[in-house]
Structures are given as C-alpha cells and as structure tokens.
Amino acid sequence: MADIIGSVMEVKHIDELSKQKNPVNNIHPLFKLILTLVYICVLASFSRYEVIGLLPFILYPVVIILVCDIPLSKIFKRVLFIEPFIVITGILNPVFDKSLVEIGGFVVSGGWLTFFSLVIRSTLMVTAGFLLIATTGIDDIAKTLSLLKVPSVFVLLFLLTYRYIFVLMDEAGRLLKAYYMRAPGQSGVRVRVWGSMVGQLLIRTYNRAQTIYQSMVLKGYNGRYNSVAGKRVKTGDVAYFTLWLAFIAAVRIYNIPLLISALVAGNS
C-alpha cells in the first residue's frame, strides 16, 4: 500500500518538474509529443539483434536530463520498476536462440544479443516517455490532445480522471488504514469483506461524482473542454524539433559506431 501511495506522490512530483523554467519545458508540447513518439517508433523498428546501432540514441535522454536538471534517481526508479518484466520476457531468448556469433574470440549466442537489445531499448523507451511528462505536464498534454482533434469528451475525461486519482487514493488510503488498524498483522484484505470494502468506496465515489457534476454545472460546465490559449509555435520550437528529427533519422540510417570504427581502422 505504501508503495502505491509513494508512486502516486512521485507522479505529482514529476508533474511539478514540468513547471520549472528551462529551454526544453518551453518548447511547444506538440513537438515534444511527436518527437517522443518518433523516437519510440524508430527504436521499435530496429531488428531484434541490433545492439551497437542503438547506442547513439542515448544522446537524446542525456541531453534532456542535463538541460532540465531532472533527478536521475527518479528515472532509475521508473526503469527499475519496468525492468523485471522485460528481463522475464527476454531471459529465455538465450535458451531458444542458439545461433552463435563470435565476438573477438568469444562465442556469444544470438539469444544474448536479442536480450541486450531488449533491455537497452526498453530502458530508452521508458526514459523517453518519462522525459515527455517531466518536461510537459498534464495540462499541456491535454491541450495537445485537443490540438490533435481528440474529442473534448475524452480530453475532459482524461483530466478528470487524473485529478481525482489523488482524491480517491486518499479516500482508499483512509479506508485501508482503518481496516488494518483493526486487523493487525494481516497482509491483505480478507475475502469476507472484499465486496463491502470496495463497494463502500464505490458508493462514496458515486455520491462524490454527483456533487462534482453539480458544482461543475454551477460553474458553467456545458460538456466542452475550454482552456486558455496554448503556447504559440516559435522558430526555436521548429529548430529544436528539426534538429532532433535529423539526428534520429541519421542514427537510424547509419550505424554510427560502426562508421566510426571503419574510419578509425582506415586511418590507422
């Protein structure tokens, strides 16, 4: 329980990061969203044996982390949370893929290559997603969604859900605390109260939803998502976007580490 509350509070903290003043936070959110998606798709497009070609992609998160002063511990936590699942799905690769490759006298199975490829890619993808949130924030993401013509029903739903997660977490937390204080030394909720416990929370939630609706109507809610005008597109935004796009295209088309090797070998 403490874990979940902790990770939810963490999320709030990440959202706070996006309110700092720095060059990347100021970039138009639409560009950052597209860039993140392109980055993830391009990483996904590599063949599963690729390891060396993935290395130049590390530049993108490194630059953003340093420019935005994003605490590394937060990223590590997030990546560590995901990594076990990746390891489970990938760890059998060396068992199933027995094709052999020689690397400098060592014989390595192709399965290990695919495993490392999976781990590197998942780390980069998760980090890129994290950096989008840490530099953009929920409000700007909602605005971008409506810029992309996502219906306002969904944008509002998205914002409402996000807003009330924290409120209901508190509510559920109190409920659980009350339960555990009366049931010391118990690891989970007993089967007899499954229904009444979640049901209680549900009924409270339902009543709350009605109050929320009434107050929304009083404040002029008419079913639409209204927001202050978003950021304007500046030349800097376009330059930022184009440069990263060019970088991603370049490292996708050319295997930079191998090219460097070829140059080094050619000169010596």
Add this chain to the structure above:
Amino acid sequence: MHMGDVLISPEVGGTMLAAAVGVAAVSIKKVKEMDEKKLPLMGVMAAFVFASQMINFTIPGTGSSGHLGGGLLLAILLGPYAGFLSMAAILLIQALFFADGGYLAYGCNLINMGFYACFIAYPLIYKFITRARMSRTRVIIGSITASIIGLQLGAFSVVLETLLSGKTELPFSQFAGVMQGIHLAIGLVEGIVTAAVVSFVLKVRPDIVGEAVPNGSRKSNKTIIIGFLAAALVLGGIVSLFASANPDGLEWSVGKVMGAELQGNSQVHEALEKAQEKTAILPDYGFKSQPGTGGEAAGTVVSGIVGSGITLGVIVLIGFVIKYFKRRKPGRIG
C-alpha cells in the same frame, strides 16, 4: 497484462492503435448521445478503479494476493461505451505517468483490456446471464464467467501481438500456455471481486447497478452485437493480412524505406555505404560471421566495439559540455 513498447513492432502497434481509435470514436459518439451527467461519473469511476487497485485481496488457500483490473466493473457500472472510454483514460494515464504499458503499445493495451471486457465479456456474457433476473447468484456466475472469458481473450491477444511483432524468441505454444494459465487464475479472482462488489452495491444502492435490469434492452443488445461482429471482421482481416504476409515482411524497417529514397550518387554516400556494408555485423537479421570464417568477422565485431566506445565517449563529452555551460550561467535555470 500491460504491454510495453519494447515487445511491439510499429506495424502491430499502429494497426491496434487504429482499431482502438475506431472503437473509441464509436464510443464517444454514443456517450455524447447520452446524458452529459455521465462525464464526471466516468472520470471519477476511472479514478476509483485506480484507487481500488491499491487494495490487496488475500486469496484464500494461497499465500498470494491480487487486485482489481476493473474493465468489467466499469462496463457494468457505466455501460460498454462509457466503460471503454474510462478504460482508455486509465490506460493513457498509466502509460504517461506510471510507465505501465507503452505509448506504441497503447492501442494493443486498450483492445486487450478494454475492448474484450466492455464489448464481449459484458454484453455477451454478463448481460446474457443477468438478463432475466438480477439475482445474487446470477451476478456472481455472470461476473466470474465474463471476467474469465474477457481476460482469456485479452491474454491470447497479448500472445498474438507479441509473436506478430517478432521482438522476442518465445515459442508460441509455451508462451500461450503460460499466459492463458496465469490469466485463468487472474480472471477468477477478478470475477470474484467484481461479483462481491456488484452484489454489495446491488443490496445497498440498487439504483447504481439497477440500470441494466430486465426488458427493453433487447435492441441495444443487438446493436452491440452487430458492432462487435463488424469490429471482429475488421480485426480478423487485419490480422490475417499480417499472418499471410511473409513473416520477414514484418520486420519492416524505417531504415530501408528511407535508405531507398536517400540513395544519392555522391562519393560520400557511396563511401559511407561501402563502409556500412563492410562493417555491418548484422545486416538485416542474419550474421555475417559464418562458422569457419571467424577471423575477419571477429575483426569487424571488435572494431564495432571500438566504435561503440567512441560513440558513448562522445555522448558523455556532450553531457559534460552541457553541464559546463549550465554552471557558467546559473541564473538561467531554476
């Protein structure tokens, strides 16, 4: 059951995203036709599913515990369309803020966890069983059967999507066996929790779950089934397209597409291409190093390691440069 980006190929992710957006568009249209009162309810209920996930249930007879997934419960409380949209909001927030499920895999996750629960398990099984009478027994049987079937379909989709993406070596039968087995247990727990919650609410506040009671709902049921069949046909068509294509074709790569367009005649290009050809250890899927021709191949791999080292060195250098400049202008940040 959340899939990450790393196991998904762009084509599978894109196709599933298109399918999910299609279902979402229909749902949004339906929700708009309904009461606008529902929107806050949908948002708060979605948040409720989040909150309820922190409650750990001890599973009797085992040492383990589980928690609620919520797809079926949302469909029962809000109806299939609003339930699906709430699931879409939950999954989007999980992907963005909790790294639970990827961006590229968003469509897959929405279909696996939202579509089957809201448009198959709920209307075809839960509603069918509770149609005649909303009794406690029927709610329990309905919830358990529906959630097991919903999760089985979802788990099987995960297997199919992973295999079509071809990012891991897991063999079909073992992977499917493990996934279906685990999700049989998860589905059972999910069904029991859902049943417990719904029958409690039915007792205390029947108006909340009472909407779905008898009669009159025949017509809407029919439209749901027609909609589901259409979606299944489209999905089936797409999947068979992938299945019938040469499996190697799946390994569609941006590099090839772009490379073909960018093939210039200049000397630089040629030189670079030659260098790449010469040095590529992994041209496409195969390995250049055949057993027996070890020496030369090993040489290129070693030089690949040198290049990797230099690449990483350059990245670290860039990092230091950024740090240096930031320290020189402390006023700019913060």
